[in-house]
Structures are given as structure tokens and as C-alpha cells.
Amino acid sequence: MGQQENLTLLPMSSSSSSAAAAADAAPSPAASGRLFTAGLVAAWYASNIGVLLLNKFLLSTYGFRYPVFLTACHMSACALLSYAAAAVSASSRAARRQQPTAPRRSRGQLARVALLGAVFCASVVAGNVSLRYLPVSFNQAVGATTPFFTAVLAYAVAARREACATYATLIPVVAGVVIATGGEPSFHLFGFIMCIGATAARALKTVLQGILLSSEEEKLNPMDLLGYMAPVAVILLIPATFIMERNVLSMVTALAREDPSFIWILLCNSSLAYFVNLTNFLVTKHTSPLTLQVLGNAKGAVAVVVSILIFRNPVTFMGMLGYGITVAGVVLYGEAKKRSK
Template sequence: MCHMAACSLFSYAAIAWLRLVPMQLPRSRLQLAKIAALSLVFCASVVSGNISPRYLPVSFNQAVGATTPFFTAVFAYLMTVKRESFLTYLALVPVVTGVIIASGGEPSFNLFGFIMCVGATAARALKTVLQGILMSSDGEKINSMNLLMYMAPIAVVLLVPATIFMEDNVVAITMELAKDLNIVWYLLVNSSLAYFVNLTNFLVTKHTSALTLQVLDNAKGAVAVVISILIFRNPVSVTRMLGYTLTVIGVLRGSLQ
């Protein structure tokens, strides 16, 4: 919620005050409905993604997240009939295979957590495809900064009730934490970085493709897996490491296509 609030403020400031790009008004109710759908899918990915680490190790979440290019390719084909090269699809095979193997070798496997993790991954892929459509469709094309400016406030409205409902006593806890100014600064910096992350994601999608964005994004997955294992000391079986290795190979091959 804080991330999207920052995106709303920074996007408006960049467009209305700094005039970095011209302001674009929604051209139709249909376009506004698509932006609202994008916000809803984004919120679903965030909520599911924040639930799954309660039940599954971070390293396993990262491994499942590496299948995002697979879901992106499927959604891109279903929604835009866009086909990638055969080699690109071939590179996704070890990614999915690796996750399946890692799932079987995960000692802390939890079905509900796995469903949430896969749901977050699929929603993340669908969001990437939807934002690509909004920024490239001939009749309703919108630039990345304006899209973020309209999407973020809708996401805030959706996330406020989710935050209050899912996080017990969240207002009192937040006020208590805010007494430590370091926490406030961490949150402000973190939320500011979220704006640039979302903006660059939109720009990469616009100038390349939804699948390229997800493959590049997953390049950090291998590092996250190793770091999470070192920090949280969660047990790693040989089968699971084999699955991670296949997943990383698929990500690297996909990055080269």
C-alpha cells in the first residue's frame, strides 16, 4: 500500500509539476476498466506473494517465481496471439521442470502456501501482459508514467481494506513503529525505490516484451535463493538443489534468447 501511494505521488509530480511527459487523460471507460483490472491483478499478486512466505521458505518461493516467464508466454499467446521463437519456449522447459523437482524435494512443503505462491506468480505474469497491451494498443496507447499514475491510486484503494482486514491491529502497530525515525526513513526510501522499480518495469515491457521483462527479472532468482538459504538456514535436499539448478539453467538460457 505504501509502495503504491508513493507511485501515485511521484507519478503525478513528474507529470503535472515537472512535465517530464505530457499528461494523458483516459480515452474511454473501457481503457479505465482495463487500468482498474491491471490494478486488481497487481494487488492479487502482492497479497498472494506476501502470504506464501508464511508457509514456504523464501528460497522455494523464488524458485516457483522463476516460472513467471512460462505463465507470461501462455497469457501473451492467449490474450494477444503473440508467439515467441521456438528456442525461447524450449528454454522454459527446464524452468518448469526444475520447480516441479524442487517441489518434490522441499521438506517444508505446504499445499496452501504453494497455491498462494503459484497464484502470485501467475498474477505477476498476467499483470505484465496487461500493462504491455495498455502501452502498445493502437486505439488506447498510454505511456508508462501516465499508466502508473492512474494504476497506483486504484491499487491503494484496493489494498487499504485488505491491509485492515488481513493485518491485526495494523494502525496501532504502524504508529508504534513510527516512533522510531529510522523505520520511517527506511519506509520512505523503500517506497521511493518501488516507484522507480515499477516505472522501469513498464519501460522494459514497452521497449521489449512482457516475456523479456520476466526472464530478466528472474535473473536475480538464483542470488535470492542462495542468500535466503544462508540467512534463514532452511534445509536443502539434493533433489531440491537439482531442481534449483535446472531452473537457473532455464533462466540463463531464456535470457540469451
Template structure:
């Protein structure tokens, strides 16, 4: 009887596994897709307006978030309860803007492969900010695992080598990429501090619903001041090649889809599975970007990136064991 019951359950389990695989595939596709399209627009296509591009992303996230929550009811609507909570969300939004804009700026100067190598050092910055802002200490083993994370990027960038490790290394792009990675880690730590009380916690979809329009308010004056006549330039580009409009619309939609699929994958898998998938995603993005953009990557650069990924995996394993103990 139990065998029949198990057999009866297998189709449902199989469907559940297929659903999860579909979610992960959608998450990978949207995440890597928006990264590669950002690189194409900002570097290869010549659309040199990273702040405006980020504002397009945030506008799409504002609209799609409202549709997903208010109309489609993917998650229940959560409301801002106080002015203090609003100010906390605004602070998170400002840091988030800095992260996305810096990341997009770096893509103008760095290949996706090197961008991903630097981005993999997020755990290092998270550990640093967590210690500085909350005095939370990790085990000494966890800190040791951060050594290969940072060393790998140093090797990949060629900072300690007389022969440049990364053929496409660009100092300003590297600084912007480090800034984006640090800001991403800072947002993560700030979110844990600012939204820690039970009455202020928001799920990631509702947090995006409120952060995105605030980000647009921050980015609009920055775009006007720093990227003068971007609208006129975009219209002129569209007259020459209307595909730029479709690129921007599709790219902005993908930016929201990244957040949606990340939320769904988090919901349907374990945190450990998410960490492993995230590490693998970076490696997949590197391989695909090299195949598409044909950017030169040295053996030293790949060795450095591999060392960083190994460090991230060891860091994740150390964190998991500390939580279990």
C-alpha cells in the same frame, strides 16, 4: 584521423557504459533490497500485514510517480483519454494488486530462494495465458523449453519426491506464490491486449502513475476488513521500536525505485540484455537471501532451481530466434 576520432569517442562511450552499469546496479540493489526487506518484515520481524504493506508500496508509488513525471519530467505526462481506457487501467491495477499481495503473503511462509524459483516460471504462465486469451501460438521448440522451467520447480518443491526437496516448503505459501506468478503473467498479457491501440498506449511510468492510486483504493477496504486494527498495531509497535516506521518508509520508497530503475534499464539496454539480467538477478537474490537468512536449501532444491533457470534461458533464446526469423 579516424583513429583520433575513435580515441576522442572512447571517453563518451566509457561514460555511457559506466552509466548503464550504474543503472543495472541500482536496479539489482532496489529489486533485491525490497524483496529481502519484505521477507524480513513479514517473516522475521513479525509484521504480519502483507495487504497493508502492499498499500504502503502503492501509496509511495502514487506520490513518487507524480513527482517524477509532473515535477522532474523524467518522462512526458500522458493523459487518460476516455472512460474505457480508465476501466482498462483499473482492471490491470486489480490484477497487479493480486500479484503483489499474493507475493507478499507467500514471503511469510517461504524463503526467498524458493519464492524466486517459483517466480522464474512466469514465462510458462505467460505462454498459457497468451494462448487462452489471444490464441497466439509459439513454436513447438519454445513450448519444449517450458518443460524444464516447470519441472525444476516441481523438483525443488519435492512434489514428486518422497523426500521433501525444499526444507522450508509450505503448501499455502506455495499456492500464494504460484498465484502471484500467474497474476504477474496475466497482467503482462492483459496489458498487451487492453493497451494495444495507438491512442491508449502508456509507457510504464505513466501507467504506474494511474495504476498505483487505483490500487490504493482497492487495497484500503481489503486492509480494513482482513487486517483489522493494523494501524493501531503499527503505532503500538512503533512505541516499542520506532525503527518499524523507518523500515516501512524505506521499503515503500524502494518499491517505487524498483519500477523507476526497471524503466530506465529497459530504455538504455536491449530487450535481450534485460532478459539475461533478469535471470541473473533471480540467482543473485537467492544467494544473498541464503547468506542473510541462513534458510536451509537442499541439493535437490538447488538442482530444481538451476533447471528452472536453464529452461528460462532456453525459452528466451527460442523467443529471440523466432522474432528474428
């Protein structure tokens, strides 16, 4: 009896030791989660900086001076890939025999989405136009003033006030850009105006998006919102392209014949525009708002360094000092907002 018990216990102890060894070898769930989040952040950085550099390459270095058409390509890719993602999600729910969740949208919400799509479209077009005339480093310095425009427009549109300390932190945000502007050797007035316009439109989009996403009755997540906004932007951009850039199709055809890689660059650039939004959504979902803000500030600095290394645009001490002051102001702004809540 005892011998029989020994025979049955030996395999159990062996399997237990094997399981323990496997448990020791396998990464912990926390470590796996951190690794997954790090991968998402890396993908967000790569897609965001990649689309920025490709835009600059196409619009400036390559000589493809059609920013409205380029934006139309971006929005078309966002619309198509959003539809494909929705179709995959629907088929996955059908395979699991789950009821589809397709909430009805009111006319008021669709009108707000259309307005948001128009603002989004304007911000991307103006940003692409500015890249024709300004280096990426200065473009990012001006773009860092988004919190200033967000605070101003939040008060103007939604009557949302911030604490006095929060408004005080916006002083170095603006002062840094003023310093960077004075020390920018490649300054171009029209490009600067377009960059300011893009930044203000981006801030307005953030304010309107916050209002739309906070509605409990008609709640949308950011990726669903992109799926609604992108077709609106395409509808607006197609006629704008043919009015403002009439010879773009003949130019695209000619470039494709001369350089077949041009089409691949255009497709890659357009697809990255969607993945910027997708990875931003996933990083937002898997991190805290404070972490996202810190990562966003670091992303801008990384983009500046990478663009200088690639495009070799001249930079001055005053320019870098101004950008540093702006980034410091943005960090202080985030801290002040966190304390005021």
C-alpha cells in the same frame, strides 16, 4: 610579419595541445554510456533485491504479519512518487516553455488500466503473503516459472501462439520447480499456493500490459501506466486492509513506539517499491530485450544467494538443482522466442 605570425600561432598550438590532453583524459561517450547503464543495472538489482529482503524481514523475521497493509504502503508510495515525478516533469517543461503533453484517455483505456491495477495489486499481495511462509530462495524458484504462465495466458487471453520449440522449453521450467518443491525443507502448502497465484497474476499483468502498451491510439509508457495503476490499487487495498487486518493500525502504532526504526524500515521499503519500477523502466530503455532477460535471470540467482546468506534458510542439493533447471529452461525459452521472431 613572420614574427607576429609566430606569436599568434604559439597560443593556438598551446590551446590545441591542452584540448588534446583534455580529450585524452575525458572518457569516451561509449564508455560513459556503458558506465551509466551499469549503474542503472546495479540500482535495479539493489532496489529489487532490497525490497524482496525487506518484505521477508518484516513479514517473517520481524513478525509484522500484515501483507495487505504492506502492499497498500507500497502502492501509496508508487502513487505519491509517480505524482511527484509528473509534477517535476511538468515544471521542467514549463521552464523550457514547452507545451505539456497530456493525452486524453478514453473510458475504455481507463477501464483496462483499472483491471490491470487490480491484477497488479493481487500479484503483489499474494507474493507478500507467500513470503510469510516460504524462504526467498524457494519463492524465487517458483517465480521463475512466469514464462510458463505467460505463454499459457497469452494464448487464453490474446490467442497468441508460440512456436512448438518455444513451448518445449517450458518443460524444464516446470520440471525444475517440481524438483525444487520435493527438495525444499521449508515447504508450506498455503505459501506455495499463494506463490503460484502471485506468479500467475504477474504473468496475466504482463499479458494485459502488453496489450495496453501496444495500442498506437492510446499509447502509455510503463511509468505513466504505474502512475494510473497505483491509485487504483490503493483504492482497492484500503478497504481490504480494514476488512482483513483490522488491528493493523494499533499494531503499527505500538511497534513505532517500541522501535522507532520500524517506521523508517517501512518508509524505505515502500519507496524501494517505486524505485524497482523506475529502474526497471530505465534499464529497459537503455538495453535490449535480450539483455534485460539475461539480467533478470541473473537477478533471481543473486537474490537467492543473498537471501541464503542473510536468512540462513536451509537448502538442499535437490532444491538448488531444481532451481538451476528452471533457470536453464527460462534461458532456453528466451532463445526460442528470439529465433521465432
